[in-house]
Amino acid sequence: MPKPHIPLEDIRAQVEACRKCPLADGRTQTVFGVGNPSARVLIVGEAPGKNEDLQGEPFVGKAGQYLNELLAIAGLAREHVFIANVLKCRPPGNRDPRPEEIELCTPYLREQTRTIDPEFIVTLGNFSTKFILKTEIGITRLHGTLQRAGKFKVFPIFHPAAAIYDGSKREALENDFATLGELLRASDAEKAAAPAAQVDSPATPAQPAEEAPAASQPAVEQSHLL
Template identity: 50%
Template structure:
């Protein structure tokens, strides 16, 4: 990272109220690894070595057709009632061989209008956090559990998650990320098949069918509770340390 980018990164850190990169000491209850979510169909584990931000693609496999077909299925989906109120589906955005995958709960009004996840105020905050981590939006992959906006931005309903989750599972299977970050309670509960409160999932090294998974607050939550930005930073520092360990192992 050059001097100019480092200065910009520090500006973002200052805006986030963060004074240093290292997380505070992890709580004593942190477990080395907890495996949850066995009800979900298995996602192939990834063993292809690659750089921290973008893994090397398997040149023997061209999955562009799989992506095209999946996008078309999502665009035409009428499996739940959300198709009646959506402006358009919100598939996902980013690098299709990303090492990092960030998963939120559902599109909001801006996302429904533009067809891209995390483009409103919460998305701007996520971009700032990514930049402060040394990541770029185009180098990670960002998606939601739901591909359509719930009316009035209400919480996702169980039947909506059930109908939409297979699309996300297929995205994860195509990307094969090295590490997943679940943004918010609904994303964490959907992926891990648990009702454990988010506060207790934070700080844990979880596993989604062999892929390390970390849980933190949704950026929209931080807009309402800016004092918790420090907690999110600590969570992402732990995730970055885990990614570094993966690269070095």
């Protein structure tokens, strides 16, 4: 089903503005939403650094440069994705946000997700993966495996900054973005084949390919956050 037509300016007004968290008294506070409003891929990051807050732009600096390289491995670029950096109410350096902070962040993510309506949600890092999937299973076990959150396909990947501080993560990151590219191409091929399958054998519609995480990785129970 095609996405409903929404004037581009209306979309920008909804999702392409920095916002301030009501709890952000001297804390990391910017809520980002930037990118392509028709993106197939929604990327959810983690808390921004000081420069990102000041510039109002997600993924600047070394992590941002490396993200560009990783997107290219998947056959993507910044203009092909939407970055919903909404998990920003937590204090810098604190990986355990308060419940009221999560409660305030969730509507921003829900709004942006429903407006963009992506095919895939890529969660970068431990915090955003646990936030989206509502799981205690960490990114080390989940990265590179296709999961579900409601109707959305969720693909957890290490945060690009992980490879900057730990070179051993680089291979996993690059392999996972390559897998993301394969998933996108497979989805394109499936969509292209669907009309032909319906014409050739209308009485026996094509069965969708079964989707499951890699056998060596754990599946996560479906989340209804979004």
